[in-house]
Amino acid sequence: MNIDWNAFTPGSALAGGLLIGLASAWLILMNGRVAGISGILGGLLNNEGSNRGWQLAFILGLLAGPGVWALFHVLPAIEIRASYPVLIAAGLLVGIGTRYAAGCTSGHGVCGLSRLSPRSLAATMTFMFGGFATVYVVRHLLGA
């Protein structure tokens, strides 16, 4: 293994992680809801009557984040190198996959592991494997 120490940003990664944990803690303690983003967005698209309000508010909070951040500070880099066809294929896979798995990086990866759920551990190991394997194939076998 070859660690890229120049790219390693332990301080902001840890601080950002703590904020993600804090947001998840807020939603479960205040609202009694798990901060699983694919579940919240999927629920909103399913139009689950009484849940609509808080689900929409959470997604609007996510969308508003960069704008509010930019009022106080320069936004961190968002570098997207994938082509549009790849981004669209990826979006479709992420959309369908997370709904079948009933969770993504937040619902299974953060909240599920925090709940010590074996189901979420299996999901997290599987999507991490999928991510590692895909980047290996794309970058090292196909050389893209």
Place this chain on the structure above:
Amino acid sequence: MNKATFSAFIAGLIFSFGLLLSGMANPEKVLGFLDLFGAWDPSLMLVMGGAIAVGLPTFALAKKRQSAVLGGPMQLPGKRALDKRLVLGSLAFGIGWGLAGFCPGPGIVASGALQPGALAFTLAMVTGMLGFRLLERRSN
């Protein structure tokens, strides 16, 4: 707007700040983490570690409570099955994540930053979720 709706908005906002600060909202950073066999950037291990460090005591507390602070019921997931849907769904998600470097939250946040690529990803993700809904309706 009631208290619970406002509270969910604040949670989404803090979550968004966390994704921006950590580097999770930057696909190149995420792909650097997923490139285990190249020049590997381990930063995102610390994102997960930091989030779970807060999550562990929080969910231990949440499990003991019947209701949330704002009065609603405490709704923790009850599913336990390790089935084909979980594994194949997660695998498809992981492949998509590895292709673009976006998972759902960062896709939405980067869309909020008006990045055209993120908007394309997020619209496709919404389409995929609607497709799932259609398939589920047909099978029921």
